[in-house]
Amino acid sequence: MIKIAPSILSADFCNLGRDIQRVHTADLLHVDVMDGAFVPNITIGIPVVKSIRSHTDMFLDVHLMIDKPVRYVEDFCKAGADLVSIHLEADHPTRIQQALDIIGDHGVKKAVALRPITSPEAILPYIDQLDMVLVMTVEPGFGGQAFMEHQLKTIARVREIIQAHNPSCDLEVDGGISPSTARRVVEAGANVLVAGSAVYGAPDISAAIAALRAAE
Numbered sequence: 001m002i003k004i005a006p007s008i009l010s011a012d013f014c015n016l017g018r019d020i021q022r023v024h025t026a027d028l029l030h031v032d033v034m035d036g037a038f039v040p041n042i043t044i045g046i047p048v049v050k051s052i053r054s055h056t057d058m059f060l061d062v063h064l065m066i067d068k069p070v071r072y073v074e075d076f077c078k079a080g081a082d083l084v085s086i087h088l089e090a091d092h093p094t095r096i097q098q099a100l101d102i103i104g105d106h107g108v109k110k111a112v113a114l115r116p117i118t119s120p121e122a123i124l125p126y127i128d129q130l131d132m133v134l135v136m137t138v139e140p141g142f143g144g145q146a147f148m149e150h151q152l153k154t155i156a157r158v159r160e161i162i163q164a165h166n167p168s169c170d171l172e173v174d175g176g177i178s179p180s181t182a183r184r185v186v187e188a189g190a191n192v193l194v195a196g197s198a199v200y201g202a203p204d205i206s207a208a209i210a211a212l213r214a215a216e
């Protein structure tokens, strides 16, 4: 079954509560955390995740685009994340594993995220313990960018690795997802679709979520 994760990066932050309520028919709420170092943009942090948690029962899918996430994963877990994604490029492998252990110790689901440049095989040391793999289909940092076609191959390869090692692991894609690209990423093996501009830029948000779900 396809799950839809609207990204609040495209919401109106002055009306965040209202904009979260508007996507209540979705399956997860995708929260993009950027530090101005791992990516050239700064978005939201721990206090905002805490406020969101007190406002909604939606599953909070927290995508950390930050350097050395081991420093902050505990704070995001305590703030109320249901799942935390950390980027494989953001630290050395031993500290990536440490960060995953901390997330697991808090009873929170764990994911690793891959920039477009990163080989699918980079997930192999971690795959057995993961709840999700996040494949970026744009360079992380900004909403509203064009989908990178060549990532369809990465998605297909990540799906093969998941099927071989941990079939219950989810495969999420993030960046440039619209009803037309949704169909193709799902064919390639994705089952969780992040969408920012395609949801919040649509005149009818519930219809936009339904259109993405229909990609199955």
Ligand code: DX5
Pocket: 007, 009, 010, 030, 032, 063, 138, 139, 140, 141, 142, 143, 144, 145, 174, 175, 176, 177, 194, 195, 196, 197, 198
């Ligand atoms: C980009 C973020 C995405 C972004 C997607 O770095 O990780 O989650 O919000 O936005 P769209 O769907 O507009 O490409």
Ligand code: ZN
Pocket: 007, 030, 031, 032, 063, 174, 194
């Ligand atoms: Zn994201």
